[in-house]
Amino acid sequence: MAENSNNNNSNNISDVIETYLKDILGQQELVQVKRSDLAELFQVVPSQINYVINTRFNIQNGYVVESKRGGGGYIQITHVDLLNNDQVFDDLIDVIGDSIGQANGQKIVQALFDDEVISQREANIMLSAISKNTLRIADKVSENTVRARVLTGMINRLRYEEGLNGQ
Amino acid sequence: MAENSNNNNSNNISDVIETYLKDILGQQELVQVKRSDLAELFQVVPSQINYVINTRFNIQNGYVVESKRGGGGYIQITHVDLLNNDQVFDDLIDVIGDSIGQANGQKIVQALFDDEVISQREANIMLSAISKNTLRIADKVSENTVRARVLTGMINRLRYEEGLNGQ
DNA sequence: ATATTAATGGTCAGGAAAGGTCAAATGGCA
DNA sequence: TGCCATTTGACCTTTCCTGACCATTAATAT
Numbered sequence: 001m002a003e004n005s006n007n008n009n010s011n012n013i014s015d016v017i018e019t020y021l022k023d024i025l026g027q028q029e030l031v032q033v034k035r036s037d038l039a040e041l042f043q044v045v046p047s048q049i050n051y052v053i054n055t056r057f058n059i060q061n062g063y064v065v066e067s068k069r070g071g072g073g074y075i076q077i078t079h080v081d082l083l084n085n086d087q088v089f090d091d092l093i094d095v096i097g098d099s100i101g102q103a104n105g106q107k108i109v110q111a112l113f114d115d116e117v118i119s120q121r122e123a124n125i126m127l128s129a130i131s132k133n134t135l136r137i138a139d140k141v142s143e144n145t146v147r148a149r150v151l152t153g154m155i156n157r158l159r160y161e162e163g164l165n166g167q
Numbered sequence: 168m169a170e171n172s173n174n175n176n177s178n179n180i181s182d183v184i185e186t187y188l189k190d191i192l193g194q195q196e197l198v199q200v201k202r203s204d205l206a207e208l209f210q211v212v213p214s215q216i217n218y219v220i221n222t223r224f225n226i227q228n229g230y231v232v233e234s235k236r237g238g239g240g241y242i243q244i245t246h247v248d249l250l251n252n253d254q255v256f257d258d259l260i261d262v263i264g265d266s267i268g269q270a271n272g273q274k275i276v277q278a279l280f281d282d283e284v285i286s287q288r289e290a291n292i293m294l295s296a297i298s299k300n301t302l303r304i305a306d307k308v309s310e311n312t313v314r315a316r317v318l319t320g321m322i323n324r325l326r327y328e329e330g331l332n333g334q
Numbered sequence: 335a336t337a338t339t340a341a342t343g344g345t346c347a348g349g350a351a352a353g354g355t356c357a358a359a360t361g362g363c364a
Numbered sequence: 365t366g367c368c369a370t371t372t373g374a375c376c377t378t379t380c381c382t383g384a385c386c387a388t389t390a391a392t393a394t
Contacts, residue, residue, distance in 0.1 A: 012239035012380060035343055045382055050344065055379085070389025073342040103378085113331060122289055123331050124324045129296040134320035137304075137313060146304065146313065153301035157291045178362090179370060202353055212372055217354065222369085237379025240352035 017042055017049070018056045025079050032076040049075070059091055060104055062111035082115040089159070093152050099144040102132040105151050118158065126154050184209055184216070185223045192230075192246045199243040202234075216242070226323060231332045247327040255284075256326060260319050266311040269299040272318055284325065293321050 017038070024031045039046040057063040057077050067075045080088050092108055106127060113123040128134060130147045137143040184205070191198045206213040224230040224244050234242045259275055267275075273294060280290040295301060297314045304310040 012237075014380065015239070036341095046343075047345080047383075048381060051380075067343060068389075069341080069343040069387070071341050071391065073389075075343075110331065120328070120331060121325075122292060124327075125289060125292055125321050126296075127332065128320040128324040129293075129317050131320065134316045135313065136316075137309070142304070146302065149301040149303075150296050150317070153295040153298065154292050157295040158288075181370065203351095213353075214355080214373075215371060218370075234353060235379075236351080236353045236377070238351050238381075240379075242353075 013042055013044055014048070014052050014055070017044075017052045021052075021057070021077060025077065030076060030078045032074050034073070035075055038075075053077070059088070060095055060107040060111065062088075062115060082112060082117050086159070089155070093155060096148050096152050096155075098148055099141070100148045100151065101144055102130065102135075102147070105130045105147055108151065108155075112155075126151070129154065180209055180211055181215070181219050181222070184211075184219045188219075188224070188244060192244065197243060197245045199241050201240070202242050205242075220244070226327075229327070231327075231330075233332055245330065245332070247330075249326055250328050255282075256322055259322055263315050263319055263322075265315055266308070267315045267318065268311055269297065269302075269314070272297045272314055275318065279322075279325075293318070296321065 020042075021031060021033075035046050035049050038049050053065055053075065057065055059080075062080055062082055064078045064080050065075065066078070067073070082088050082092075092111075096105075096108070109118075109123050109126050109130075112118045112126075113120065118126070130151050132143075135143055135147055135150075137146060187209075188198060188200075202213050202216050205216050220232055220242065224232055229247055229249060231245045231247055232242065233245070234240070259278075263272075263275065276285075276290050276293045276297075279285045279293075280287065285293070297318050299310075302310055302314055302317070304313060
């Protein structure tokens with residue numbers, strides 16, 4: 001019942017594949033794989049590779065994915081450094097848009113922390129601000145709307161660091 | 168109210184489950200369980216596990232709970248150490264209550280900054296989170312209610328330091 | 335050159351496997 | 365008795381995995 005299986009929790013293949021790719025990305029800026037090879041390596045159907053990529057390597061997580069079909073096709077994952085990269089900063093805010101759920105909001109904060117754009121304390125403050133629990137509002141639509149504004153506001157605030165001001 | 172760490176007058180299953188989990192947490196930082204397993208172990212319906220967690224493992228008691236659904240899902244409880252169990256936090260949260268306007272919210276953040284409890288960056292993040300502009304909600308009553316929860320949530324988060332976590 | 339075929343990767347919907355929510359029923363105690 | 369904590373179960377949401385079918389690019393035949 002109570003297994004304390006250290007850092008790498010979870011028994012599903014998707015997490016294993018995610019870890020495999022991130023291990024590589026921990027040593028190289030970029031990883032390029034053949035979808036069918038990866039699928040065979042982990043004994044899953046090819047489309048599961050897409051699932052892993054879509055759920056764990058999107059821009060919210062700080063990754064950019066490119067690919068090519070046909071003979072000699074590949075999937076390439078690049079880790080983008082959010083620190084000192086205002087463009088990706090804008091992209092994040094773009095992703096947030098007018099509405100965002102808690103899960104996706106957390107991914108963004110996590111990515112900011114991973115790239116050392118924000119400290120752990122700052123990350124925790126931001127996470128608590130957008131958490132489902134604190135933000136719980138009558139209808140879900142407006143909850144996600146408020147969350148988007150709060151998150152966008154905080155991220156924007158990171159860009160300008162002069163004096164205290166409450167806007 | 169009464170922080171009874173181990174009131175073992177337990178005629179109810181919830182107390183037994185609580186004790187079981189806290190025993191484990193007395194030896195490990197973290198416990199990860201499968202809800203259905205735990206439910207079967209104690210012969211209760213799965214949702215009772217949620218009841219136990221909601222009533223006994225909340226952040227006020229120093230526990231952080233995270234979970235994942237779907238295949239390989241789990242519930243994970245982490246015990247976090249109190250850093251600043253200062254009366255000041257309780258007092259501030261008391262002042263905030265169920266509702267607070269922007270001006271008063273700013274004063275509280277300002278006070279935390281003045282007392283060097285939080286950095287300028289942290290202060291700015293918090294200010295933007297509770298600002299009237301980002302938080303603008305239809306009726307003012309619920310705006311102040313949400314502001315109170317957001318501010319309270321962030322302040323509570325300052326008490327702990329371990330790991331990133333949403334919730 | 336152009337058309338055809340082979341080799342890749344992409345999409346999407348559905349089913350299964352968790353955990354979450356909520357309100358009604360039950361039980362204990364001041 | 366009346367309130368509050370506990371227990372239960374029906375129903376909901378999220379996450380994972382699979383397979384059928386689609387789209388694009390490279391290689392090859394005409």
